[in-house]
Amino acid sequence: MAQMLRNRLFNEFIKSNLAKKSINNCAPLTQQRCFSASPKTQVSPQQQQHDEASQSFGMNLFRGKIRADQVFPFPKVMNEDEESTLRMLVGPSEKFFTEVNDALKNDELEKIPDDVLNEMKDLGAFGMQVPADYGGLGLTNTQYARMTEICGASDLGVGIALGAHQSIGFKGISLFGTPEQKAKYLPDLASGKKIAAFCLTEPSAGSDASSIRSRAVLSDDKKYYVLNGSKIWISNGGTAEVFTVFAQTPVTNKTTGKTKDKVTAFIVERSFGGVTNGPPEKKMGIKASNTAEVYFEDVKIPVENVLDGVGKGFKVAMKILNNGRFGMGAALTGTMKFCLKKATEHAAQRKQFGREISGFGVIQEKLTRMAVSLYVSEAMAYMVAANMDQGFQEFQIEAAISKIFASESAWYCADEALQILGGMGYMRETGIEKVMRDLRIFRIFEGTNDILRLFIALTGIQYSGIHLRKLQKALKNPTSNVGLLFDAGARRARRMVGLSASGNSLIPYVDVSLTASAQQVGKAIEDFGAAVETLLMKHGEGIIEEQMVLSRLANAAIDTYAMVSSLSRASKSLEENSETAEHEAEMVTFFCNEAAERIALNLEATSSSSSRNNYNMMTSIADNIIKSGGHKATHPLGF
Template structure:
């Protein structure tokens, strides 16, 4: 068998670096001389290896205590009043910045220190509480949301996750009560998605007391206002066993007061104009050795886990944006009369509003399933968080675009505010991991997990006498799923009304596992280069996760007899019908010869376009 980690393709360089730090338990190897490795509980990782592990999705997680729910509720009203009474998103967009009075009011609310422990001056909220406040921000001002998120979701998140007690004692009060902004400085001109190729370098001094940093970063949110930054640079690391020297990325806490830290002018951007985005330059910056964040040479792990940890917040934020767009569109549909009828009575408008609502419900369900799993202590959420980010960013764009369409010419006008939201939304498919790279991350992470399991099974066949249990279990599972007698069964986890839809989802899950295995056997390690197929797998995975979390959430709503229960069930049923069809189509395409022919044609066309530097066809006057 094979290991993906042994591959040396460009795709592996960019993507597998990320997945290798995303889940330390991917391979699930067992060494009898060591204590057993804890089982990976990720629902999505396990369906890649044809294993149904429902713990993270059924029943719908509900980890907040009554006290936590009440404390969150007490914050919602002040946050909403801030956006209605103080903040002016349109004014900030036109000015290209948020005024100090507005930011000061936000500091007073504690919005810049939501997850900082109370003993360091913060609100001390958990991920789910943070996500609920993110929804309010997303419904009102995405640019301001970037300022807040760049500060705490990634800016000082590394200190929360990896900081020593001394680092936390020194810096967390600054970023919470002393109103010091933070930033996350990773991206460089030569390293976007391939974060491991950064060129900024930090050299250790002869006396081993500090590092000297030189280099530059681009597109840094809060880059012009931050006085504390999490910065990543190449450092020379000596292997203690071999003495070999290697360059590895190390993370540092850098203060502007160290000297040598400057920034360029604010960037002119399509959207999120009120957020501060600049280049940042480091010239002979002396960083004390105690400001290393995590371990020397462990910076890539720090960077990726910071991003992984914060991605659920994007889903929560954008579910709020989608909610606001739906409210605006619904208000217009309820009042606007055309051809003697209100817009809400026309089937085409009803279809748009329904589709927008389905996508918002699934986006919100994903975000809070993940956040509550995190709050429940799970470490196996990286696949789901990546899926949530992709789903939220793409569907928020769709929902806003459809809201504009419902409003017609009025939606195109600045006064309505939707054109600003649409501009602001475009960046979310790019930053904190482009959706293209994250799709490969989802597919390859799962494939690596499945591949390790197939290797384990192959090893079992070498010594069948001592591994009969494993062999029979897997053989039974495969035989049953192929003849439709077994496989995944969601029936005991969902409301009776959802049974037929749960069956559809289970069929998708079983086909998914079969498809992964077939692709592994067909392509072996070369699967890493089949990006179109990997995208089809990722898209099927995304649809499966959407079906599962909505079925779980709506079942809970019915069980609790919530007023919205029947509506939530209808949203779930409609989503399942659509998502199951897409998932099956993607999975069948991934293994079909017809689709392979199309893939080759697309590749040839793209190569020709690149060779000709654009469109290459007969000109009109030549016809």
């Protein structure tokens, strides 16, 4: 499937955006030294100004600052016409999944039957976000999120087939295509006449985009590129007619005259010739989604089929993935609702020891945690979708957080639902075992959750470093930067005596009944900013290699954004006197109480000596395991 092993992109991001911007060792500001970039790779004034003006909550979190633009109030982005359109689509879509699509049958057949595909095409499912001018439904991101939720509640295999087609398959054409490219391809793709696929992963490529070996060379007459190579695990690989393909191309620097290979994105048609595929892969789950290896042998690609220019493929791939990731969080909230419904129905009916099991504390805790995880995942998914509809350009951290939280929460909900149903949950007919098989891939593709955690931490640290570099520059001319230096010094002094260093407070933004939770978030943000600064001072450029530390920092960021998103959502419900407002407030308060504790523990683990000892021991243990080829311990029986 196209999404698998997408971590190569994020490793490439880390190398290109952080390793090149070296993080030098830092001392406290009192010694007039701080974070700085390598002189050879200074950020341009325009880029620095853009970064420092970031409206992203996630980016500013790494400075210990609250930037509320994207999170308060909880965004309402649909007008009456858009709401009306969505309502008209929801009913037929739910009816389709109830009366037409058979998820278990699709799973057994390991394909989507042709009659089901035709029904989906008639519903406009293949062109949901394609503008109406090109034959699509023209849905906003928020509308699309709601539709993916319906799919996620019913059949994740179908969801992957649709998502691989439009969330990433032809997303590059939507985002970067020329008017001519859009006019040529989008109508057939929107109608489902042609299916699209996203081709990135390769047999020989590791976790590094630069190791892509597929290669496209310009012909002597400069009219087309000749592509050779292969891609593995491509969703829709055996059914697609249009492919977004990434390949190395020689690019000559006009200034230096030197030629270097760079990744370029191409629109490739099967009809060009030389495009073939292997048999469908046998998978653990999402079996209805066609997954196959795709081969390219002397494929002639017209030069007009380059996407966004030669050598810009890495940027295109990252943009596609960042832009398409939000839908995953929304889809998985649908899956969680399915699991919670199954678990709730069983708990209310099943009797043991003379009463319904719903009255037992262990079951109540499971149901509570499932519902709270769902609520928070939903808040984040629709927050990110709304931010995109509002025109915000920076949402990469938030989208990554939403994907991680939703994929891990959905797995938890499915597992607990199966546990509540007991033996019945293990049976095929309940549908839970299929959901668990389908779900497992979501923590792997679109960037593995492990790589995405590093992506979150290092992206935020880079932004924080830009600000600290600005302070370094100010220290060289203190008389002209008194305000900036006084502010930084005052914040540090207040932090040292246990006071709020920046006056962070969410209290003005939330309902009064959620004040205590808002205070918890304010403290978490304050502590987070201090932890980042400490890490930069201690590790310098070595922070890139501190993956165990970065993972825990990312966990704290995930919990913080989850708290803020759910607080914003609950506050909106309370303000509107929603009939579920009090229930929502109770769930959010419960979540914030536990999340605040987790954040404190994770931040402490980034710098404590006991944690450092554990990290060193894990490295040693892992080294021993690798050297011994597996488990290294004498058997209890001695032989």
